[in-house]
Amino acid sequence: MTGGRTRGDIADPSLASLGRQRIAWADGDMPVLRSIRERFERERPLDGLVVGACLHVTTETANLLKTLKAGGATVLACASNPLSIQDDVAACLVADEAIATFAVKGENHERYYGHIDAVLDGHPHLTMDDGCDLVSRLHQRRPHQLGEVIGGTEDTTTGVIRLRAMEAAGVLRYPIVAVNDAETKRLFDNRHGTGQSTLDGIIRATNLLVAGKRFVVAGYGSCGKGVAERARGLGALVTVTEIDPLRALEAVMDGFRVEPMAVAAREGEVFVTVTGNTQVLRAEHFAEMRDGAIVANAGHFDVEIDLVQLEAMAVGRRRTARPMVEEFTVNSPDGAPRRILVLAEGRLVNLSAAEGHPAAVMDLSFANHALAAEWLARDRGKLSNRVHGVPAAVDAEIARLKLQTMGTVMDEPSESQRAYLASWTAGT
Ligand code: ADE
Secondary structure, eight states: OOSSSSSSSSSGGGGGGHHHHHHHHHTTHHHHHHHHHHHHHHOTTTTTTTTEEEEEOHHHHHHHHHHHHTOEEEEEEESSSTTOOOHHHHHHHHHHHOOOEEEEOOHHHHHHHHHHHHTTTTTOOEEEEEEHHHHHHHHHHHHGGGGGGOOEEEHHHHHHHHHHHHHHHTOOOOOOEEEESSHIIIIIOOOOOHHHHHHHHHHHHHHHOTTOEEEEEEOHHHHHHHHHHHHHHHOOOEEEEOOOHHHHHHHTTTTEEEEHHHHHHHOOOOEOOOOOOEEEEEOHHTOOOOTTTEEEEEETTTTTHHHHHHHHHHOOOOOEEETTEEEEEEEETTSOOOEEEEGGGBBHHHHHSOOOOOOHHHHHHHHHHHHHHHHHHHHHTOSSEEEEEEOOOHHHHHHHHHHHHHTTTOOOOOHHHHHHHHSOOOOO
């Protein structure tokens, strides 16, 4: 435990000043969240509430946590991924912000869940999750605490899928706001954030020239679309793999080649999984890959690349080729050994090998979390124990504020246009 009077488990308290500098830099690109923070300071909508947050511990998250604190909340934080933790940020949260933070980059499975438990020991009234590990742990291990919780927010597609499964099974015991499904989250964070930061992670890990490379992007949801677009923008030849006919058709009409992975595996030079599913790259694909193939994951959990199968079929010693790059050698059908390079242990490459989504896009996502927390606090006891969408008016307000900070001016409909849009009698 470190950090004077604030509780926490962090790697190195001496990193706090670096963290402070980087958090302030990110804040410069988060004007919408900043305006919410200023209002929260005046109105204190979260007074007396404890927030337990299980999020990627990054500079952007620090600015969200500061906003919740400005609103009157006591905040405890842990990581939603062991490799995305920025140790300087964790140190600064403890030293400067009195936010009890339990996060050490590279923490193992046991310490990861120990940190979630440390947050739950604070008896949160509101939970903030990215992937549903906090909510799942609370429901499974601490049912006696569930009555204390007034609601929660969830950041990501995978988390919302898990929460909807809990709702369908009738076990969800408090209301959750699915921030992921807000238009101001999904259209920008998932597509532009994941698109840019995934390429950033791959490039930082490998120093690869993207132009002319054969990329295979598995999954064409909003995140996969972003990755495919950005790879193409840098000159890659992109193939998409899908299991959903609508998305496959969308990819074809967006100008991508769509193939089964069994075929794409032979030609691809860089593979990126962004499906939310498991075992997307597995033994039969590794066996077909070219020498030097790079495999990376940008889906929430580290289950998309089957590393157990890859380890089992590897010959010789596994080798660290560069930080964040592990080299496995497998025997190919022609008998020649081939190297497969796995980035960031198959965990989110954008958050492990780079810094995650840029602050300007997290501004939108985290504005949604802050306003959802305010809504849950205001309407406590009124919302059913289900997964709720962000109200459309909140979505529109966040978009309006963001446009304002960008200096972008829209048109207003005229009176006759409003009347036309509201009528059903006018036709051809
Ligand atoms: N998810 C993706 N990018 C992120 C970031 N920069 N901070 C927090 N969560 C994220």
